[in-house]
Amino acid sequence: MKRSSPLAFLALTGFLLTACGGSETPQTGDTTKPTVSLTASPSSVQPGDTVTLTASASDNVGVFKVSFYQGTTLINEDSIAPYTATTTVDSAASGTVTYRAVASDAAGNTAEATATVSVNVNTAPTVVSVIGTGPSTLSVDLVRSDRGVGVTDSTAYLYKSGDRSVAVGKATTNTQGYAEFAGIPEGRYDLVFIKTGWAGSAFNGAVAQGTVNNRLKVAQYESADPKATPDVPQLKLETPTGLTASGEVQGWKDLTAGMAxxxxxxxxxxxxxxxxxxRVMRSFQFSLVTIDENGNWADVQAPRVNLDPGYVKPGEGEDAQDSKLVTLNATGLKGDVYLQVSGLDFNYNRVAYLVPITINQTAAVGAVTAPGKVSAVSYTLSERINFRYGAAQPDAPTSGTNLWVTTSWDAPVDLGGYTGFRILRADSEAGPYKQVAFAGSAQCAAPAKGATTRRCQINDTTATLQTDKDYFYKVGAVGSNDVSSAVARTYTLSEFRPKLLTPVKDGSEVSLTPDYTIKLNAFQMGATGVRMDLQVTDLITGSSYGYLAKRLIIRKDFDTAKKAEYQVLSNLIENNFYFVYRENGPADENDTVTYNAASDILSVPHQFEATLLGSAIKPLQANRRYSWLINKANAYRVADPSQPASATNPIVAYSVYSDPDSARLITPGGIRQQYTEVNDFTTRK
Known part of the structure; x- marks a missing residue:
């Protein structure tokens, strides 16, 4: 609680002295006005939020009071520094609200200051049909993590590029995050995406051309703070005026459309x-983009530029949030392409700029040959890892999250004469094939000594990839001629989510030699095999030794009559696999670990390997707390699921449930996917 102001007491004393005939009056001769400034916090709110007003005031004699107003309405008066008031923003407010602080001294001199707050109600801009009609279509795949889940029910507003005075189109994203503007004139457009509770997203410079559907890939994220501003940051893009022989920048100029x-x-x-x-920024991202004759988007991203949050000064230079010089390798590209630059702030507001540029390849172009040994392997993660603002994964797909396809091929050691490679994808082997990625020498590994070829690799991370689908890939080599490879086929698995059944979560009175049961949820989604490491850990000692820490492989197999059945294997000692169980196998075969295809339940007895190898079982300790989990697991599928796995029938798809180790076991880059379910239980007394 604030105490009475001494100056207020003096003002009252002066009044009494005057009334009683006294000659001392503090007001006499004071004509100097106070000084005052006002701040409002937060500066960006939603209707109904509370705003705190803080005034800083001073006077040559003393401040008598500070009065706070919204318009002409008095909010509060305060006579004790710091001078503050709180108020609630009207539930119908929008745009900006202006507040005033009026400082008064005892002589009646006054001064005032104002402050405004932005009221973010995601109000729809006015949409006027002034765009006219035309031959083009502009569409967007709006995704929440660069690849993967579409953002549904986000409202997309279309503007003529550079003119935000009025929106010329409006659409709402569907359940896949797709929206389109059809029958529009050719030209460049800006798009703004608004969704309650989500950060803002804007895309500047989208190009509508010809009669094709130009299909853009745009990200929108959930807000870190829904009450913070959804306004997107603004970026300045520049390119060097020249570089010295040592690579030093000689100067900068604006990056403009059409630069070569x-x-x-x-x-x-x-x-x-x-x-x-x-605006405090998280990161910048740079990528080179192609949009083919069918309007399909493909891009290759440079490494993300993370920014120091301690630098909050906008602008260029060492003491500002400046990306500095970024160089993008353009091998694999020639002619008219696009440069995309995006920025992300700490509320996950995102802005992107698409700038048309021209790439000239100065190396000599020669004849090329078809790439060999093309393969396509899909990867699906049960946990969506966001490479845009998640943990850094340098070797993982820079724009992939839940689903991507890694395409690899053999190319000559000497790539002289090659412009690059085009990665083409189709929904059927007959096509049509559309470009989904491109690559150059930077995507090819260094050749082994004496080798005549080297391996190249690129990821398809386009937003149009879907699970539970067959995809067909070709790789085209580009030089003075354009020649494509043979077809490689993959299948995109759904998310692998095994379910722990027994012992149940938080169970008690569990047997000292329990059966661990799991519903696999793998073969029903098209997988032909599962690999998993099961683990039971003593919560007191942290040890899993002697209980259950074994790798199992459950695979769909075939007998000589080509009758499908299921086989369970275990590598009890290093990589030596021991046969455990085959469905419909002879009665005398070991069946300690069983998989029931009808119920989809895997049953693993405690210390099953002891029974398998004829040694004594070591039971759990009584009245002890344990955790059991699937420590690592993935489901996989071979190229032809009607045939056994072999060197000519390799794995072409993985769905990764959990892989906490950093070793490169399955996914490129050894992605540390932490998702896993854990059941804690207590044994009987």
Missing amino acids: FNNVVNVRAYTVKNSETP
Whole structure:
């Protein structure tokens, strides 16, 4: 609680002295006005939120009081520094609200200051049909993590590029995150995406051309703080005026549409001021983009530029959030392409700029040959890892999250004469094939000594990939001629989510030699095999030795009559696999671990290997707390699921449930996927 102001007491004393005939009056001769400033916090709110007003005031004699107003309505008066007031934003407010602070001294001199707050109600901009009609279609795949889940029910507003005075189109994303604007004139457009509780997303420079459907890939994220501003940051893009022989930048100029670059693209980005507050940025991302004759988007991203949150000053230079020089390798590209630069702030507001540029390849072009030994392997993660603002995974797909396809092929050691490679995808072997990625020498490994070929690899991370589908890939080599490889086939598995059944979670009175049962949920989604490491850990000692820490393989197999059945294997000692169980096998075969295809339940007896190898079983300790889990697991599928796995029938799809180790076991880069279910239980007394 604030105490009475001494100055207020003096003002009252002065009044009494005057009334009683006294000659001392503090007001006499004071004509100097106070000074005052006002801040409002937060500066961006939703209707119904509370705003705190804080005034800083001073006077040559003393401040008598500070009065706070919204318009002409008095909110509060305060006579004790710090001078504050709180108020609630009207539930019908929108746009901006202005507040005033009026400082008064005892002589009646006054001064005032104002402050405004932005009220974010995600109000729809006015949409006017002034765009006219045309031959083009502009569409968007709006995704929440660069690849994977579409953002549903986000409202997309279309503007003529650079003119936000009125929206010329409106659409809502469907359950796949797709929206389109059809029958529009050719030209460049900006798109703004609004969804309650989500961060803002804007895409500047989308190109509508010809009669094709130009299909863009755009990200929108959930807000870190739904009450923070959804306004997107603003970026400035520049390119060097020249580089010295040692690579030092000689100067900078604006990056403009149509600029030509030789072999590489040099660029930088930095923030410019948004309203009255500098925007703190998380990162910048740079990518080269192609949009083919059918309107399909493909891109290759450079490494993300993470920013120091301690630098909040907008602009360029060492003490600002400046990406500095970023060089993008343009091998694999020639002619008219696009540069995309995006920025992400700490509320996950995202802005992207698409700039048309021209790539000139100065190396000589020659004849090329068809790539050999093409393979396509899909990867699905049960946990969606976001490479945009999640943990860094340098070797993992830079724009992939839940699902991507890794395509690899053999290319000559000497790539002289090659412009690059085009990765083509189709839904059927007959086609049509559409470009989904591109690659150059940077995507090819260094050749082994004496080798005549080297392996190249690129990831298809397009937003149109779906689970539970067959996809067919070709790789086209580009030079003075264009020749494609043979077809490689893959199948995208759904998320692998095994379910722990017994012992039940938080169970008690569990047997000292329990059976561990799991519903696999793998073969029904098209997998032909499962690999998993089961683990039971003593919560007191942290040890799993002697209980259950074994790898199992459950695979769909075939007998000589080509009758499908299931086989369970275990590698009890290093990589030596021991046969455990075969469905419908002879009665004298070991069946300690069983898989029931009808119920989809795997049953693993405690210390099953002891029974298998004829040794004594070591029971759990009585009245002890344990955790059991699937420590690592993945489901997989071979190229032809009607035939056994072999060197000519390899694995072409993985769905990874959990892989906490950093070793490169399954996914490229050894992705540390932490998702796993754990059942804790207590044994009987």
